[in-house]
Amino acid sequence: MTGAFKWLRRRDEAAPISVGSHLTLKDVESGYGNLPILHGVSLEVEPAEIVAVIGPNGAGKTTLMKTVFGLLPTFGGQMSFAGQDLARFSSAARAGLGMAYVPQEASTFPQLTVYDNLAVSLLSMPGREQARRIGEMLEVFPALGELRRARAGTLSGGERQMLAIASAMITKPQFLALDEPTTGLAPSIVAARIKDITEAREAGATVLWVIEESPMLCLPHVDRVYVMNSGELSASRPATDLLDEELLQATFFGVAG
Ligand SMILES: Nc1ncnc2c1ncn2[C@@H]1O[C@H](COP(=O)(O)OP(=O)(O)OP(=O)(O)O)[C@@H](O)[C@H]1O
Ligand SMILES: [Mg+2]
Numbered sequence: 001m002t003g004a005f006k007w008l009r010r011r012d013e014a015a016p017i018s019v020g021s022h023l024t025l026k027d028v029e030s031g032y033g034n035l036p037i038l039h040g041v042s043l044e045v046e047p048a049e050i051v052a053v054i055g056p057n058g059a060g061k062t063t064l065m066k067t068v069f070g071l072l073p074t075f076g077g078q079m080s081f082a083g084q085d086l087a088r089f090s091s092a093a094r095a096g097l098g099m100a101y102v103p104q105e106a107s108t109f110p111q112l113t114v115y116d117n118l119a120v121s122l123l124s125m126p127g128r129e130q131a132r133r134i135g136e137m138l139e140v141f142p143a144l145g146e147l148r149r150a151r152a153g154t155l156s157g158g159e160r161q162m163l164a165i166a167s168a169m170i171t172k173p174q175f176l177a178l179d180e181p182t183t184g185l186a187p188s189i190v191a192a193r194i195k196d197i198t199e200a201r202e203a204g205a206t207v208l209w210v211i212e213e214s215p216m217l218c219l220p221h222v223d224r225v226y227v228m229n230s231g232e233l234s235a236s237r238p239a240t241d242l243l244d245e246e247l248l249q250a251t252f253f254g255v256a257g
Contacts, residue, residue, distance in 0.1 A: 021047045021048075021081070021082055021098065021174035021175050021204075021205070021206040022044070022045070022046055022047055022080075022081070022082060022083070022206070023043070023044065023045040023068070023079075023080075023081050023175060023206065023208065024043075024044050024078075024079070024080045024081075025041055025042055025043040025044075025068070025077065025078070025079050026042050026077055026078045026079075027040045027041070027042055027076065027077040027078070028040070028041045028042070028067060028074055028076070028077035028078070028079060029041075029074060029075040029076040029077055030063065030067040030072050030073065030074045030075055031063070031072070031075065032063075032072070036075060036231070037060050037063045037231045038060055038063055038064060038067060038231045039230075039231045039232050040076075040077065040232070041064060041077070041231070041232070041233045042077075042233065043064075043226060043233060043236075044236075045175070045206050045207075045208050046206065047204075047206050048201055048204055048205070048206060049201075049206055049207070049223050049224070050197070050198070050201050050207040050209060050221060050222050050223050051207065051208055051209070051222070051223060051224050051225070051226065051236065052208075052209045052210070052211045052218070052219065052222040052224070052225045052226070052239065053208070053209070053210050053211070053225075053226050053227075053228055053233070054210075054211050054212065054215060054225060054226075054227055054228070054242075054251070054252060055212075055227055055228035055229055055252065056229070056252055057212075059228040059229050059230065059231070060228055060230070060231040061179065061180075061210045061212075061228050062103075062104050062179055062210070063231070064210075064228065064233075065101065065103070065104075065177055065179045065208075065210060067079075068086075068099075068101075068177060068208070069091055069094055069099065069101045069177070070086065070089065070090060070091035070094055071091055074087070081094070081097055081099060081175060082097060082098070082174065084097060095171065097174075097175075098171075098172075098173050098174035098175060099173060099174070099175045099177070100168035100169070100171050100173035100175065100176050100177070101168065101177045101179075102161075102164045102165055102167075102168050102176070102177070102178040102179065102181055103179050104179035104180050104183075104210070107160070107161070107164035107167075108152040108155075108160055108163050108164050108167065109152055110151065110152050110153030111151060111152075111153060112151065112152055113148065113149050113150060113151055113152070114144050114147045114148050114149070114150055114152060114155070114163055115134060115148045115149065117152050117163055117167055118133075118134045118137055118138075118144075118163075118166060118167055118170055119134060120167070121167045121168070121170050121171050122134070122170060122171070133170050134170070137166050137169070137170045140166070140169075141162055141166050143159065143162065144159075144162060144163060144166055147159065157184050157185055157189075158185050158186070158189035158192070158193070161181050161182070161185065161189075161193050162192070162193065162196065164181070165178070165181065165193065165196045165197070165200075169196075169200055169203075169205075173205055174204070174205060174206060175205065175206045175207075175208070176197075176200050176205045176206070176207050176208075177207075177208045177209075178197065178207070178208070178209050178210065179210045180210050180211070180212050180213070181193055181197070181209070182194065182211075182213060182214055182217075182218065183212055183213045184213070187214070187217065190214050190217055190218075191217065194217065194218060194221055197209060197221065198221050209222065215242075215248055215252075216243070216245065216248070219239045219242055219243055219248075220239070220240075220243065222239040223238070223239060224236040224237065224238060224239060225237055225238075225239045225241075225242055227251050227252075
């Protein structure tokens with residue numbers, strides 16, 4: 001295998017991390033309080049696939065991610081990961097299943113240093129294993145190595161997203177979900193974050209990626225795309241079908257089918 005995250009599959013570790021890392025949602029309903037937002041959402045992400053969700057502001061993309069990670073209750077439907085019924089797992093327990101989440105907001109702890117942000121992801125591990133993994137991650141991201149003593153709140157947007165992705169990858173997830181990890185970044189930084197995401201997949205992670213800005217830069221790296229509009233998800237289509245500016249524009253605003 002290739003890529004900077006190749007250390008994720010060390011010979012001394014269990015089977016390849018992609019095994020069984022299959023996410024399935026069927027007719028999922030969820031929302032805030034009594035307010036329904038997701039209306040019968042069905043979605044599949046297969047092992048080592050990169051699947052994107054696109055759609056306009058307020059469509060329900062973040063609500064979908066929060067629902068998958070157990071941060072919102074479901075009103076109906078089923079969700080499973082690696083053959084396990086997610087209803088039986090708390091939000092924290094889903095991390096134990098190998099699910100990692102880079103949220104749209106508050107993806108790092110601003111008061112903590114870069115090093116301590118990485119350590120927070122590994123709190124349940126012995127100190128020596130923590131130090132080993134952090135050392136490896138700082139080699140994968142040398143820029144973070146230089147910033148190891150800086151507080152996350154002082155980082156640039158691109159550096160913060162790098163830290164957020166590193167904090168997720170350091171847990172060696174089987175499933176990585178990212179909510180708009182490139183929004184607000186300069187194109188060159190977007191390219192660097194896309195590289196991190198594709199390398200995560202090369203390391204065997206299954207990826208669910210909410211894209212809003214820079215779709216023409218991101219979509220060439222995606223296998224399939226679901227479009228969300230008003231809490232409903234379309235059937236997926238190959239990402240290559242959407243690499244046309246006009247069609248993409250129409251799709252974003254729910255004009256095309
Ligand atoms: N905490 C909340 N309480 C009540 N309604 C909410 C809450 N958060 C979001 N909503 C509503 O849920 C709907 C979907 O919001 P969501 O954040 O999932 O959209 P999104 O597709 O992620 O948008 P964006 O592209 O702007 O991030 C919106 O109508 C929003 O107003
Ligand atoms: Mg959102």
